[in-house]
Amino acid sequence: MSEPWLEINAPGVDAEQLVAELRAAVERKTAEGVYADARIARAERMNLARLRDSDEFLNFYLQCLREATCVDIADFPIRERRRWLGRPLVALKQLIWNLLKFYTYRLWSQQNQVNGLLVTAVEGLDQKYAAKLRELERRVQALEAAAGAPPPAARPPAPPGPAGEGA
Amino acid sequence: MSRADRLVFIAPRFSETGTIGGAETLLKSLAEHAAAAGRTVTFLTTCAQDHFSWANALPPGRRRCGGLDVHFFPVDDDRDVAAFLRIQAQMDRGVALTPRDEETWIQNSVNSRALCEHLRAHGGDYDRILAGPYLFGVTYNASRVWPAKTLLVPCLHDEPFAYLGILRGMFDRVAGCLFNSEPERDLARRLYGYPAGKSAVVGMGLEPFTADPAAFARRRGLTRPYVMYSGRRETLKGTPLLCDYLHAFRARTGRDVKLVLTGSGPVEAPPALLDHILDLGFVSEQDKHEAMAGAAAFVHPSVNESFGIVLLEAWLAGTPGLVHAGSAVLRWQCRRSNGGLWFRHYPDFEEALLRLLDDPALRRALGASGRRYVQTAYAWPAVEQRLFAALESRA
Numbered sequence: 328m329s330e331p332w333l334e335i336n337a338p339g340v341d342a343e344q345l346v347a348e349l350r351a352a353v354e355r356k357t358a359e360g361v362y363a364d365a366r367i368a369r370a371e372r373m374n375l376a377r378l379r380d381s382d383e384f385l386n387f388y389l390q391c392l393r394e395a396t397c398v399d400i401a402d403f404p405i406r407e408r409r410r411w412l413g414r415p416l417v418a419l420k421q422l423i424w425n426l427l428k429f430y431t432y433r434l435w436s437q438q439n440q441v442n443g444l445l446v447t448a449v450e451g452l453d454q455k456y457a458a459k460l461r462e463l464e465r466r467v468q469a470l471e472a473a474a475g476a477p478p479p480a481a482r483p484p485a486p487p488g489p490a491g492e493g494a
Numbered sequence: 495m496s497r498a499d500r501l502v503f504i505a506p507r508f509s510e511t512g513t514i515g516g517a518e519t520l521l522k523s524l525a526e527h528a529a530a531a532g533r534t535v536t537f538l539t540t541c542a543q544d545h546f547s548w549a550n551a552l553p554p555g556r557r558r559c560g561g562l563d564v565h566f567f568p569v570d571d572d573r574d575v576a577a578f579l580r581i582q583a584q585m586d587r588g589v590a591l592t593p594r595d596e597e598t599w600i601q602n603s604v605n606s607r608a609l610c611e612h613l614r615a616h617g618g619d620y621d622r623i624l625a626g627p628y629l630f631g632v633t634y635n636a637s638r639v640w641p642a643k644t645l646l647v648p649c650l651h652d653e654p655f656a657y658l659g660i661l662r663g664m665f666d667r668v669a670g671c672l673f674n675s676e677p678e679r680d681l682a683r684r685l686y687g688y689p690a691g692k693s694a695v696v697g698m699g700l701e702p703f704t705a706d707p708a709a710f711a712r713r714r715g716l717t718r719p720y721v722m723y724s725g726r727r728e729t730l731k732g733t734p735l736l737c738d739y740l741h742a743f744r745a746r747t748g749r750d751v752k753l754v755l756t757g758s759g760p761v762e763a764p765p766a767l768l769d770h771i772l773d774l775g776f777v778s779e780q781d782k783h784e785a786m787a788g789a790a791a792f793v794h795p796s797v798n799e800s801f802g803i804v805l806l807e808a809w810l811a812g813t814p815g816l817v818h819a820g821s822a823v824l825r826w827q828c829r830r831s832n833g834g835l836w837f838r839h840y841p842d843f844e845e846a847l848l849r850l851l852d853d854p855a856l857r858r859a860l861g862a863s864g865r866r867y868v869q870t871a872y873a874w875p876a877v878e879q880r881l882f883a884a885l886e887s888r889a
Binding site: 340341342343345346349350352353356357361362364366367369370371372373374377378381384387 | 729732734735738739741742745746797820828829831832833834835836838839840841842845846849856859860863
């Protein structure tokens with residue numbers, strides 16, 4: 328009951344091709360470390376659930392996380408958007424901050440240590456399981472070769488899993 | 495094959511003046527065009543306007559709205575909101591529900607016994623009943639009254655509600671479905687094994703318009719490039735993600751790119767970005783179209799779409815789209831139209847936006863391609879043809 332949909336192709340524009348070019352550029356820049364940036368790690372907080380199936384992205388994200396692991400404990404400018412009583416409010420906030428910052432520095436520096444340890448642990452786990460998987464793949468290949476099974480490329484394709492949203 | 499002359503449309507909300515949600519707009523537009531094409535069209539809806547409170551804001555009764563005969567029925571006031579929210583929270587956490595919990599959830603969603611009574615009494619007068627969207631009690635209960643002549647307009651998303659057994663039962667029960675896009679139909683096939691032969695892809699038509707790309711910036715004194723999003727601002731629509739991405743983009747690239755928003759809801763953005771967001775709230779269609787026409791890109795960060803009306807509007811304004819690849823529907827629209835690009839994560843977003851900002855010719859070509867696509871695939875005559883073919887063949 329469905330009718331064929333049309334394809335509108337503007338001369339010289341191929342969105343699929345453009346996206347492929349952009350992705351190739353992203354891949355290259357990722358390898359160069361261009362995106363190992365704490366700001367990206369923070370920007371991806373709402374998107375992580377959708378990226379969990381991407382192996383490449385996990386590696387990239389761990390790099391970002393390494394950059395983001397330290398909570399910024401430096402002083403920051405205190406601003407007030409309200410015009411009325413703006414200056415006294417800023418002065419009050421600065422006073423409160425000056426009184427409290429010693430204690431927050433102590434807390435956050437401990438938090439930074441914990442964050443660093445956690446990222447190291449996650450990286451360690453990732454490397455450990457990646458190495459285990461490589462070893463298992465090597466063993467499966469060796470066993471298949473010994474049993475005379477065809478190499479993976481020659482096998483018929485496996486039935487697709489549930490359709491994912493990943494691009 | 496008999497002509498389906500007498501149609502009744504059912505939606506939980508109906509706006510007599512402006513717009514009120516994408517699905518409701520779609521159903522109303524289809525109803526209006528069916529009426530204009532000479533069909534006898536009745537619209538059944540509730541008195542509610544707000545999709546959080548479902549309070550009866552409009553007076554009940556029958557009114558003429560344009561070419562439509564609209565019946566407003568009160569929402570049941572005995573819904574157990576606490577039970578509804580408790581079960582919804584379980585769903586959000588991924589807890590499997592019992593059939594009894596599912597039934598409790600749907601029966602305490604928005605419902606109108608008066609509407610169903612009317613349908614029970616007068617359903618025999620109609621050739622087809624079109625009801626949607628899929629996840630509301632009104633649609634669910636209405637679909638049980640005359641299932642053999644009911645066609646769902648589900649506006650289906652890949653979200654926890656879609657996995658409920660009772661909703662699967664509703665899809666099995668009805669005579670057919672009118673989907674908005676092929677990926678939506680594919681989702682129904684994946685979730686419910688829904689047969690393609692019982693469905694049609696119809697969508698919604700859009701009226702072409704022209705908008706001066708410089709008018710909005712001139713009026714607002716905007717001298718920097720901007721990207722735009724229109725619609726509800728909420729996590730499910732991806733607006734916090736867009737704000738986070740644009741904040742990172744500005745910081746990393748040093749480009750002074752603004753964000754223009756129209757629509758409703760609070761803006762959740764990093765404080766440093768707030769000064770670079772122009773939040774217009776609800777604006778006239780003309781203002782919205784002019785803002786779209788002047789944007790470097792229309793960014794659609796939502797992964798929960800069955801059609802993408804605002805993306806199509808942006809294309810009509812000649813503006814390229816930049817959409818989240820996690821939305822199979824938006825990606826499909828961009829692919830078919832060659833009117834937009836899609837991103838999986840921030841690096842893709844940065845690379846695509848830089849390209850669009852630096853290449854005005856590419857922006858124009860993508861926008862023109864998108865505009866041509868909407869004018870062809872979603873011109874009303876084409877949509878009406880698909881709608882009436884589906885109605886006549888009982889979908």
